[in-house]
Amino acid sequence: MAKQQQQQQQKQQKQGKTAITPTRAEDFPQWYQQVVRAADLAENSEVRGCMVIKPWGYGVWERIQQQLDTMFKDTGHENAYFPLLIPLSYLEEEAKHAEGFATECAVVTHHRLEAETDAEGQSRLVPSGKLSEPLIIRPTSETIIGAAFSRWVESYRDLPLLINQWANVMRWEMRPRLFLRTAEFLWQEGHTAHETEQEALEETDRMLGVYATFMRDHLALPVLTGRKSENERFPGAVDTLCVEAMVQDRKAIQAGTSHFLGQNFAKASNIQFQGRDGSLEHVWTTSWGVSTRMIGTVIMAHADDDGLVLPPRIAPNHIVILPVIPKEEHREAVMEAVNALAAELRQERFHDDRLSVRVDDRELNGGVKNWEWIKKGVPIRIEIGPRDLEKGTIAVVRRDRSPRDKAFLPTAEFVSQAASTLQEIQDGLYERALAFREAHSVKIDTKEAFYDFFENASSDGGFAVAHWAGSNEDEEALKKDLQVTIRCIPFDEAFEEEGTCFYTGKPSSRRLVFAKSY
RNA sequence: CGGGGUGUAGCACAGCCUGGUAGUGCGCCUGGUUUGGGACCAGGAAGUCGUAGGUUCGAAUCCUAUCACCCCGACCA
Numbered sequence: 356m357a358k359q360q361q362q363q364q365q366k367q368q369k370q371g372k373t374a375i376t377p378t379r380a381e382d383f384p385q386w387y388q389q390v391v392r393a394a395d396l397a398e399n400s401e402v403r404g405c406m407v408i409k410p411w412g413y414g415v416w417e418r419i420q421q422q423l424d425t426m427f428k429d430t431g432h433e434n435a436y437f438p439l440l441i442p443l444s445y446l447e448e449e450a451k452h453a454e455g456f457a458t459e460c461a462v463v464t465h466h467r468l469e470a471e472t473d474a475e476g477q478s479r480l481v482p483s484g485k486l487s488e489p490l491i492i493r494p495t496s497e498t499i500i501g502a503a504f505s506r507w508v509e510s511y512r513d514l515p516l517l518i519n520q521w522a523n524v525m526r527w528e529m530r531p532r533l534f535l536r537t538a539e540f541l542w543q544e545g546h547t548a549h550e551t552e553q554e555a556l557e558e559t560d561r562m563l564g565v566y567a568t569f570m571r572d573h574l575a576l577p578v579l580t581g582r583k584s585e586n587e588r589f590p591g592a593v594d595t596l597c598v599e600a601m602v603q604d605r606k607a608i609q610a611g612t613s614h615f616l617g618q619n620f621a622k623a624s625n626i627q628f629q630g631r632d633g634s635l636e637h638v639w640t641t642s643w644g645v646s647t648r649m650i651g652t653v654i655m656a657h658a659d660d661d662g663l664v665l666p667p668r669i670a671p672n673h674i675v676i677l678p679v680i681p682k683e684e685h686r687e688a689v690m691e692a693v694n695a696l697a698a699e700l701r702q703e704r705f706h707d708d709r710l711s712v713r714v715d716d717r718e719l720n721g722g723v724k725n726w727e728w729i730k731k732g733v734p735i736r737i738e739i740g741p742r743d744l745e746k747g748t749i750a751v752v753r754r755d756r757s758p759r760d761k762a763f764l765p766t767a768e769f770v771s772q773a774a775s776t777l778q779e780i781q782d783g784l785y786e787r788a789l790a791f792r793e794a795h796s797v798k799i800d801t802k803e804a805f806y807d808f809f810e811n812a813s814s815d816g817g818f819a820v821a822h823w824a825g826s827n828e829d830e831e832a833l834k835k836d837l838q839v840t841i842r843c844i845p846f847d848e849a850f851e852e853e854g855t856c857f858y859t860g861k862p863s864s865r866r867l868v869f870a871k872s873y
Numbered sequence: 874c875g876g877g878g879u880g881u882a883g884c885a886c887a888g889c890c891u892g893g894u895a896g897u898g899c900g901c902c903u904g905g906u907u908u909g910g911g912a913c914c915a916g917g918a919a920g921u922c923g924u925a926g927g928u929u930c931g932a933a934u935c936c937u938a939u940c941a942c943c944c945c946g947a948c949c950a
Contacts, residue, residue: 392884459949527950529874540950608950649950677909720912721909721910721912723911724911726911750909758910759910761910763907873949
């Protein structure tokens with residue numbers, strides 16, 4: 356039975372139904388995993404929860420990294436690097452922070468291995484050289500960066516301190532999923548220290564804005580910006596701002612956060628400066644981060660049943676050219692045209708980069724190569740064969756359209772509009788994702804309707820936009836009942852209006868966004 | 874960490890009930906014919922059946938333990 360099903364699926368694939376099985380509609384979590392594999396982005400490693408990021412996946416990360424880094428530099432930040440290992444005692448300094456991360460810390464207790472022979476005569480390496488103070492592998496770096504800041508800051512003239520680091524961190528997750536939740540992940544963490552509360556608040560806001568802009572313009576993700584409820588706040592923060600996206604199973608995903616830390620960490624790490632009036636004061640700090648989770652978000656937001664669909668701005672290759680060589684005698688002429696076109700396209704610019712063009716001249720069946728690039732999500736595929744040479748055209752297929760939707764364009768015309776076509780794809784992905792989110796965001800005013808929205812199988816679920824005046828306990832109860840949480844308290848004025856809380860009936864002055872989340 | 878499920882070739886699986894030492898499809902390699910939608914023919918390589926014990930003349934198959942993965946929860950970016 357299962358075998359028949361399998362063969363049926365393969366048959367369907369060959370008949371051109373979908374390249375990925377199961378489809379999104381059939382089994383979204385399985386579909387996600389299949390896309391990650393089919394697009395050759397990453398794989399699970401032998402170490403639980405840790406992934407191997409393959410070249411195509413890392414290529415996406417490099418683009419994200421490079422573009423964000425520019426934005427950080429443009430807003431006055433500098434990169435630095437801090438240690439992977441943090442003294443355990445540092446974590447203890449801020450009570451809430453310690454409590455929040457204690458359950459997911461990897462701990463280093465020894466610094467040496469010794470060879471021993473076990474009962475069966477096997478030679479084994481055994482940890483020895485116990486550390487007097489255990490070290491933790493950073494789950495985040497507030498504490499160790501705080502320790503550095505306390506050395507670096509003496510005067511108000513040393514402020515603001517605007518630091519970013521690109522690093523890996525580790526949180527011992529119980530249920531890892533590639534990109535979305537891995538034990539080790541790559542991210543950037545910004546850490547800043549300011550003279551005044553106002554400056555720190557502005558920084559928190561500014562960096563949230565950078566994230567929102569990046570996600571909109573580079574990742575083609577419409578995001579809501581807002582504030583987390585107390586329950587969802589970063590451990591140790593005074594205020595947590597977030598960008599929240601909707602993906603295709605209508606769940607919410609937190610794509611990035613920016614925290615206003617008040618003076619909590621300054622006090623914990625003793626970051627003090629002498630102010631303009633000569634008095635000794637604690638700095639005001641912020642931290643903000645985005646991770647490889649964004650790649651998971653992009654997959655879940657844009658990919659389809661044929662595989663990954665990459666927003667052009669983060670695609671490792673914008674265009675792949677597939678030579679069509681029916682007979683060996685065509686090879687020279689076709690390859691000449693292919694290489695000439697590639698060279699020409701590489702002179703074109705798309706935003707701050709030259710076009711990244713790959714020629715796939717592997718000796719494989721054309722259909723196989725074609726589908727490989729469809730699954731990898733390359734924005735534009737071009738085929739050039741002998742017939743094109745005669746006519747001076749090329750066959751162009753866009754990843755945001757059907758694989759059958761092939762346009763035959765004069766070569767020069769395509770070259771001149773390549774960049775604008777990429778932008779059109781980029782914008783189209785954004786529009787599509789936005790329309791999806793709007794179609795699945797519903798204003799809800801009664802408890803019955805709210806429960807129905809998330810519980811009823813015939814309802815699609817999504818973002819419930821509702822008035823709220825409940826307590827933290829009410830929020831917990833809702834989470835227990837429906838697995839639904841307040842995703843964000845949106846900044847957008849459109850959410851401001853007088854009404855009554857659907858849960859408590861108390862008055863409320865704005866609607867919040869509720870959803871199930873990753 | 875709680876509940877459920879699954880571990881057999883790179884991938885997806887069959888075989889297990891009723892023990893006799895491993896198979897199918899896709900993929901991979903070689904040769905040929907092909908090539909503008911996942912091609913065809915022929916030949917070939919590849920698995921200590923998750924791991925460790927046990928029962929047995931004999932274990933992929935039965936028993937025990939253990940590990941890993943997946944799904945659902947709790948936790949989280």
